[in-house]
Amino acid sequence: MRYNADMPRRVLLLANDAKPSVREAVPRVRKYLEGHGLEVVGQLSRRDAAKEPDSHGADLLLVLGGDGTLLEWAREFVDHQLPILGVNFGKLGFLAEFDMNSLFRHCADLCVQKTLPISELMVIEATVHPPLESHPRFCGTAINDCVIAAGRPFRMIDIGIFINGERGPVLTGDGVIISTPIGTTAYNVAAGGPIVSPSVDALTITPLAAHSLATRPVVIDANRDIELVLLGTNPGTSLVLDGQIHHTLQTGERVRISKYPKAARLVRDPDGSYWKTLMQKMGWSARLAPPNHGEEMPKK
Template sequence: MKRRRSRPLPKKKVVIVGNGNRANVVKAIEALRPIVESSAHLVAVDLRQQIDLEEIKADLVLVFGGDGSILEVARRLGLNQIPVAGINLGKFGFLAEFSLEEINEDMEKLLAGNFQTGPRLMLNCRILRARKLRQKGLALNDAVITSSGPSRMLYINLHINGEMVTTFGGDGLIVATPVGSTAHSLSAGGPILVPDMEAFIISPICPHTLANRPLVVPSNSKLLVSVSSPSSGVILTLDGQLFFKINPQDRIEITRARQYFKLVKTERRTFFQTLNEKLHWEKR
């Protein structure tokens, strides 16, 4: 009997994303593009943020840049959360887990689909006016409410699951995911959460009352935030990249997004090893 020849597995579909205005990003993509094309089907190369990632069909997104590039891609993917591998060409690299040297060594495994992803919680933010949706956006790191002008105290009302919790007086308020716990929230005194926790951090910025401390709440909580004063000049910022003007009659609803961001994890280091490296924790 003749043995049937096994059909070769179809090539994985890959998208490359990077900032075309950065010379080191373009250089790295040009160097690795032939490797990708030899082992996978390169669907698109997006260097100008012109491709609708929410509509694209692919198995993997390779993001060349820093954490900011990955935050942007997470939002652009919307409901179409394809696994994302970050190649760190920035400064910090909490999300961009692979160095250029590491991605050169691991590329064949990634293109063969031999990788693990860590689901990462995202925020769904909706700005309501008279109970009608005015604007909305996703965030992977955080939603931050601040004054648009310097040295202006805000009074921010917080409801959780319909219950009035408190009014924060201070420079602003941060609602962060576990991913965002090592970003702005950390510098505001918030705790670090391990990435797969199902929780939000609510951190006041420079609170006028020292008793106002960060809160950790379950991710199924529904947060409703409003600003009682000042009457103008309030901004909602998502991931430090999207900005929305907030009026006194607006309510900001923050809940867990339906979709999870799928971050491709390196096997070279654990989360705590990354913390030690990035935050320069002292070892004895």
């Protein structure tokens, strides 16, 4: 989903300074932004992510790192509703759409135009409730996925599923993934789940190594609440948010997952699109190279 936002003039840099390439790029980025009339109001590193987020009066968050860095900061600042521009220094760059070249190529235009291309990404909230208690003992958000993972000693676990209070199946296996549309291209697709367009208001439930031939992923209305009841766990069973936040779970606890009222707002690369990214960076529908049947066997 795309809509226009007021043109930002004040920028907060969010850098993964554990990467040498990011540390080297920060002075260049700062100089380039300031040379095009934008004010850099501050800089934060990933070490600051656990603190109470302070936007320093910024109108735009510029993230230097990979998709993981962008996910971390997008969760931290989701309530601020600021546009986030991601510059990729990681491997894939599915969410962080810009690289240094595209940033510099489009920076001048983004500085003078009145509107920005914005994508709103669904955010989901997970709460953990002890047995017979309504008040959660843990609460967190995710942009890609919420995962219940079996953990050590890696025996199968049992999870009861309820959708909007209606009893569903009991999953026996290695766990379950609840993913947003943008998150379906992450862990979900690796586990055999479907890819769902970001414009679809839906959540995907994908079992992990289910001990049943009949268990398949399902796609449901994102406005339905999901409750996962831990019927049998391991000592290491955990709730994992975006692969970054881990919280240990116990038998009898309930994990409630619902759509968060606010979305993450990402600035899109004007030269890109979701489908182009899906093809170019994830190899969607890529043709396999035909076998060379005429190739000679190596000589001994």
